[in-house]
Amino acid sequence: MSEDVNVTIDGIILYCDESISALQLGNGYIAKKIYLEDIPFKNKITDGNGNLTTGYMGSRLSDDKGVYFMSIHKDEIYRVQPPQLKPGIALTDRDLMCPEQLEAYKEGQVDFLNRTVSLLRLFKKGNIGFKEIFFEHHFTIMGFINNTQKHTSDNVTRNIVDNTFFTLTPEDAANCNQFIRDYSGQEYDLLKNCIDEFTWGLEQIDIPTGFEQYTTALEMVLLATNQQGKKEVLSKRVSVLLESDPTRIRTLYDKMKNFYRFRSESLHEGDGRNITAVELKDMEDVVRKVLLKYLDFCKIAIATNASITWEEIKENKIDELKTAVETAKNTGTLPA
Structure with a gap:
């Protein structure tokens, strides 16, 4: 009993x-x-x-x-x-x-x-x-x-020094409640490893380390294993995923190339001088927008195929992003 x-x-x-x-x-x-x-x-x-x-x-x-x-x-x-x-x-x-x-x-x-x-x-x-x-x-x-x-x-790794307060307007609160209902199920499970990498970045007190985790989260979402030319590929895919206006696509592409260089300098050379709190928050915002889009992609994919895997969703989206990048290159929005 x-x-x-x-x-x-x-x-x-x-x-x-x-x-x-x-x-x-x-x-x-x-x-x-x-x-x-x-x-x-x-x-x-x-x-x-x-x-x-x-x-x-x-x-x-x-x-x-x-x-x-x-x-x-x-x-x-x-x-x-x-x-x-x-x-x-x-x-x-x-x-x-x-x-x-x-x-x-x-x-x-x-x-x-x-x-x-x-x-x-x-x-x-x-x-x-x-x-x-x-x-x-x-x-x-x-x-x-x-x-x-x-x-x-x-939570022994908890970031207790970032004083960015979470606050909601009444409209935010209603939308947030709907967001929790919409994305706390299978779509979250599919994307969980990438979300965990993002939240691990948020927990970092050291700015360059947090920046590196955010970059890794983007790689997990947007790049195939053993991807060659990561900086170019990632920068182009992020820009066409998040922007539609040609000028904004190019601006984000240029920013992401710089961000990836900053990350490489920090990770491989131990030089994180280019990564300030401003760059960290900018990168956080980029990763958040990418993950929000992918939560939606996962939800749509599940509605069609309840047994779909993250690997299948990721591969399908990479194919779509490759096409979008080629279009942007053909129109001169992105470099060849």
């Missing part, structure tokens, strides 16, 4: 404001405003003197009532299978805590939240996300053994 587990999940959402309270996060989660003095896990985000730890300083908000944050909260009941009594085998304290089942539940929730954060970062710029997520599980085993288990999921 399975047993009920009552779980409470909480966490501070970094670098965002009250506008996110309009988001429909799904899976039972709500986003809400919470004052520092009312945070039930305050001792976990402050030091011994009651001061906020470094990871939360930049996300503070305040009004006439004091310092507050935006947070997530969820209460849920799920079920676990208690350990089975077997003749001659004694149950240990660890057995009675059902650690593997609780850990599996926690990992599933963290995966969901990470997916949601990635979608939010694709929808709009902003260093939104979590440093820590706190779980508290309460359950009874065999009718009389009461258990309380506390877990913390700590």
